[in-house]
Amino acid sequence: MSIAKKMTDLDTFLTYSVALEEEAAERHDELADMMDVHNNPEVAETFRKLAHYSRLHAGEIRDQAKGRDLPVIAPWDFGWEGMEGPETGDISDVNYLMTTGHALKIAMGNEQRAHDFYFEISKDSPDPDVRDIAAEFADEEKEHLELLEKWLENHPGSEDEAPYDPDPPHMPE
Amino acid sequence: MDQAVAPVTLAPKDYKSALKPVWCPGCGDFAVLNAITKALAFMGLPRENVALISGIGCSSRIAAYTSVYGFHGVHGRALALASGLKSARPDLNVLVAGGDGDGLSIGGNHFIHACRRNMDMTYIIMDNEVYGMTKGQASPTTAPDWADSKLTPHGTGIRPFQPAGLALTAGASFIARGFTGDPNGLAKILVAAIEHKGFSFVQALSPCPTFRPEQMQWKRHVKAFEAETTRNPIEAAQRIQADDGMSTGIIFRNEYPVFRPGSGIDKGMGAIESEFTI
Numbered sequence: 092m093s094i095a096k097k098m099t100d101l102d103t104f105l106t107y108s109v110a111l112e113e114e115a116a117e118r119h120d121e122l123a124d125m126m127d128v129h130n131n132p133e134v135a136e137t138f139r140k141l142a143h144y145s146r147l148h149a150g151e152i153r154d155q156a157k158g159r160d161l162p163v164i165a166p167w168d169f170g171w172e173g174m175e176g177p178e179t180g181d182i183s184d185v186n187y188l189m190t191t192g193h194a195l196k197i198a199m200g201n202e203q204r205a206h207d208f209y210f211e212i213s214k215d216s217p218d219p220d221v222r223d224i225a226a227e228f229a230d231e232e233k234e235h236l237e238l239l240e241k242w243l244e245n246h247p248g249s250e251d252e253a254p255y256d257p258d259p260p261h262m263p264e
Numbered sequence: 265m266d267q268a269v270a271p272v273t274l275a276p277k278d279y280k281s282a283l284k285p286v287w288c289p290g291c292g293d294f295a296v297l298n299a300i301t302k303a304l305a306f307m308g309l310p311r312e313n314v315a316l317i318s319g320i321g322c323s324s325r326i327a328a329y330t331s332v333y334g335f336h337g338v339h340g341r342a343l344a345l346a347s348g349l350k351s352a353r354p355d356l357n358v359l360v361a362g363g364d365g366d367g368l369s370i371g372g373n374h375f376i377h378a379c380r381r382n383m384d385m386t387y388i389i390m391d392n393e394v395y396g397m398t399k400g401q402a403s404p405t406t407a408p409d410w411a412d413s414k415l416t417p418h419g420t421g422i423r424p425f426q427p428a429g430l431a432l433t434a435g436a437s438f439i440a441r442g443f444t445g446d447p448n449g450l451a452k453i454l455v456a457a458i459e460h461k462g463f464s465f466v467q468a469l470s471p472c473p474t475f476r477p478e479q480m481q482w483k484r485h486v487k488a489f490e491a492e493t494t495r496n497p498i499e500a501a502q503r504i505q506a507d508d509g510m511s512t513g514i515i516f517r518n519e520y521p522v523f524r525p526g527s528g529i530d531k532g533m534g535a536i537e538s539e540f541t542i
Contacts, residue, residue: 117276117298121294121298122289124285125285125287125289126289128284128286129288129289166306166448166452167449171448174445174446174448174449175446181445182292182294182295182444183290183292183445183473183480184290185289186289186290186473187288189289260400
């Protein structure tokens with residue numbers, strides 16, 4: 092059964108949406124911490140901003156869910172189509188020498204997957220209320236994607252190239 | 265008058281400390297930290313009821329990154345320390361973590377005896393098939409033909425340990441394998457491991473992006489074990505032998521007597537002294 096078909100009521104959908112955004116925020120924070128520790132402050136700040144936006148979005152969804160009794164779902168029972176939520180960046184895609192351009196490319200991939208997730212639900216959920224709100228969320232993700240595209244325009248260049256490491260990991264003689 | 269105290273609900277982040285991990289960006293060990301904190305939050309364990317003991321190595325730094333009790337011990341001796349702690353404080357949930365070198369080479373003897381002793385604790389080996397902290401030497405789980413270290417320019421030529429097989433042979437009562445690319449799946453395994461009464465062993469496949477960058481492709485090869493968990497050690501052995509080491513899930517689970525001080529033959533000091541009476 093596709094994940095969209097599982098969205099049979101608004102409470103379930105909102106629980107998934109909050110989890111998706113909060114997991115994305117935590118990952119962005121984690122990536123920011125990695126960059127802080129490895130003295131890449133510019134990219135750390137970028138990931139920190141992305142975490143902030145994900146957290147804002149999660150907060151908005153929580154506000155919408157106020158007064159509702161959202162189900163508790165264990166992290167492994169969401170059954171995301173990948174191994175983590177659709178907006179969660181892959182931890183293995185980062186490098187200590189990455190640029191803001193790389194970080195924004197990763198963020199755009201995350202937003203695209205989040206858009207596709209909501210868009211699929213807006214088409215295939217059996218509940219009309221869920222379909223409506225999922226369509227709104229899909230539009231919001233599309234707006235985020237466009238904002239990131241504009242942000243990326245200010246950081247042209249090396250985002251498609253592997254970072255050059257002039258001092259690669261040292262193997263002892 | 266006593267006031268009722270509402271139970272505190274902790275989120276995974278509440279089990280993390282304020283320290284930022286110094287692991288390399290992309291390291292699988294981040295996901296082990298996430299999986300542990302998700303498992304503890306799901307189980308609702310109070311932080312003061314959990315202790316995380318570790319050895320030495322990149323992965324063994326994990327004890328400092330949680331807000332539960334922690335002890336960053338000496339190389340290969342995490343299980344010895346944890347056994348002492350569990351003996352003194354059987355009420356604590358004791359987790360033990362470290363790398364493949366710490367657990368299977370320097371601490372190899374402690375590992376096999378911890379398996380057969382079956383004290384109630386959970387041991388996580390974060391397996392990246394390399395000594396990372398000392399800059400990339402072959403470990404007991406490294407393939408014999410890995411030749412990227414200048415110490416072993418033609419590979420070690422030695423067949424690696426199979427941690428799950430070793431644990432089974434040594435008598436472990438719970439054996440599982442998880443993958444750091446699937447932190448939610450790993451968290452689910454950890455919940456089962458912590459709930460298990462006895463010694464639970466979890467091998468976490470945890471890629472090293474710095475010294476084993478080819479491991480970043482593990483995410484394309486990892487799959488779930490097709491068969492259900494078995495309580496039959498012969499079936500478990502066959503499954504482990506037939507596998508390429510990339511299948512995840514709970515392989516083996518059985519109930520064996522759990523060791524705690526006094527649970528074996530305990531004659532008491534009086535009886536022992538009487539044996540020496542002339």
